[in-house]
Amino acid sequence: MTAPSSVDGAPGGQTESRLGGIAKALLDAAVRPLRGLLTYAGDRTLLLSSAMGGLFRKPFRLRLFLEQMEFVGVGSLPIICFVGFFSGAVSAQQAIAALRIFNQERFVGATVGISLAQELAPVFTALMITARAGSGMATELGSMRITEQIDALSTFAVDPIQYLITPRIVATVLMMPIMTMVFNIIGLVGAYIYSILLEHIDLGQFIEQFTYWTDPKDYVIGCTKAAVFGITLSVAACYQGYYVRGGAKEVGLATTSAVVAGSVSVLVSDFFLIDIFHILWPYQS
């Protein structure tokens, strides 16, 4: 294709045309990432809205919701407990090391309690659920897609999004706060064992500082964040699996993408949620 030339053939016209082309290319390069981001968010929002539409439409398949709650929640319980215990113990270890500089080790209960409730428990739980349940969702849905099981559902006049996606998203949103509370409890057990049994912190001070500084609000914030993470990670996983095209290799790639997209979306949304909650509930001394 030739570039349009000026009417009189003057070189100035060609230069203007070339500059216009460069400007357009630069603008396009600048806009492309934004367009990609909007498309990414838009596609997933559409899937989420379709899935939520299915929640209020008959037939209601309670069994599917319970199965998914078992998969996301009960199935993830061992890894949540394991990670929760060591996260609590490591938090206590770090807190004691820092507080010892000021001879204030007695605050370890408060430090670990608040950090677990607001940050560590919801984020680590979300990352664990992404790795275990999110990857499982993407693989299962991807396999169903490439073996035409999703098409088969449509031939029986069953809405595949209502049947497959809605229970997965709802189950993840419901189970995330519960798993976060389990993480909190086990994390505190880890912190207790390290602080009291290994570092010989006074038990009375540990409990007193924990109960004085840790507020129910911290747990409300943590559980609300967990529910939001439940939406972002399950939508990311379901989208990657549901829209797979190709074969086994593509299912593998979709699973990887689901874990990456789920983890990134959890951490990015965490950043914004912290700000939102600090505006709603400012820190009080």
Add this chain to the structure above:
Amino acid sequence: MNPQSAHPPAVVDPSAVGASGGAGALARRDERWQIRVRGLHKTFPPQHVLRGIDLDIERGKTNIIIGGSGQGKSVLMKHLMGLLKPDAGQIWVDGVDVVPFNDLEMAKLRRKYGMVFQYAALFDSMNVVENIAFPLLERYKLPKSEVMERVRDLLKRLDLENVGGIEQKFPPELSGGQRKRVGLARALIDRPEILLYDEPTTGLDPVATKNVDEMIQRTAHDFGVTSVVISHDMASTFRIGDRISMLAGGKIIVSGTADEVIRSPLPALREFVETSGLVAPGAPA
């Protein structure tokens, strides 16, 4: 190239497509033709896949649609099933144009259909009984005893009852042929009028292929259904087809009985038939 433009009249059987008449004739229930497709177009940009399909499906017979890979056979099948909407054209089922149907009407229409997928598309998470019963459980509230009675009747009629523990087996535990039969049982459980088969013999050895052919013929006879088979297996096609249509270049280029089709001089068809080894290359049409 449009094959129809370069060859003699495409349709062998003048009583079919050529004598279709106007919309008035199509809008009446015809004793011979159950499905009548007129001027069907579908584009998946930039590909114009279906370029004006005219096709008639004979009631109670085994209708086979042949064609090479990528010619749009599966796309045509999905239009017949109502899983895709055409860009233009009409699909008359028992004298009713179903293209303008909404989702609810389409869901009702699909009860007339059963579909057997290329690799059966059985649900991996369900055992054989749950797979076969799925359409009944989704559509009606029937007593469990009646559902089981119908499932066992189909297992018996499709020679599956003697397979040890078949009812509790999961799809990965079944052979290719057994999977096809279970897929057929699932398609038949709601007593459809029309059965669609998507390349049913792909991936099977010659003996299994012959068994599936017999199964298709016996099903058409025993259950009195109209069968539509998408295939590129010429030996099977001429063994079981009552009516054969060939799809090439986005159009039906020939349609008729096995004898009529095998004698057609159309180069695209000759190449297809000769390559399959059914007639010697260069043999008179």
